[in-house]
Amino acid sequence: MATYGMDRVPDYLGYLVLAEDGAVISSGGELENDESTANKLNKLIHTACRIPITPDKKDVLRRMSIVVDDVIFMVTVSQHKIFVSKRQYNPQEPVST
Amino acid sequence: MGCCFSSDEDKDVGIPNASERTPLLDPGQADHIQQIQGARSGSTYSQQNQKGDEQSEFNRILRQTAINVIDVTSTESQNLEQGEMQDRATQYSNRLNMVLSGSGKSRVYRPNLPNGITSPQMTLSAPPVSLSDLQLINDFSEKLASAAREIKIEHKESLVVTFGV
Secondary structure, X not given: OOOOOHHHOOOEEEEEEEOOOXXXXXXXXXXXXXXXXXXXXXXXHHHHHHXXXXXXXXXXXXXXXXXXXXXXXXXXXXXXXXXXXXXXXXOOOOOOO | OHHHHHHHHHHXXXXXXXXXXXXXXXXXXXXXXXXXXXXXHOXXXXXXXXXXHHHHHHHHHHHHHHHHOOOOOOOOOOOOOHHHHHHHXXXXXXXXXXXXXXXXXXXXXXOXXXXXXXXXXXXXXXXXXXXXXXXXXXXXHHHHHHHHHHOOOOOOOOOOOOOOO
């Protein structure tokens, strides 16, 4: 199964590649065969894609980030596929407040 | 019901002493033996004829079954005309949409994802969103949520107004 180079992402914990209808094309790491997470993220990204970022609709969604405690899910869309990467959340700057 | 039986009778003409218990497929072996015996005795004509009728009957049933079965593994159908196939396809999709819309699940499948970006690996490998950004977003969404909760409609004028009386 092709990993689409998703396991080379820094702080990688797991990845998912989904078809447009939410079917899992490829998966690995902690997200291997995790269909329930895939379904939730699929719904989220479909909703996010409909949100206009600028009024003239020139800018489109590039990446959606979901932070849960010390884990971050990053979702992006490319070639009508949904790419999900689960990473350890290591913010690069200290908390300012 | 009578008319249903009348069409059934035509089938059994080839078998002289056919009853409702005469199996359609079983006598294949028995016929074989009969045929061999018949060949020995020499009076085979009527049996051959009967066998031919049964053969054509089997073929007819096979053909009918093949027409009724949708073979999903073969892409082209041997029995359907191209036009008829498209007619059926549109009919099926119409029915499907009708059922989908009737069952409350009006979400007919439509791909609505944009083309997106060209290199997902690069985008996903980029450094994650900073904590200060995250805090900013959380603050704003909290403020917006509380503002939305605070919205109240104040009634000032009556909705029904009388003109010129």
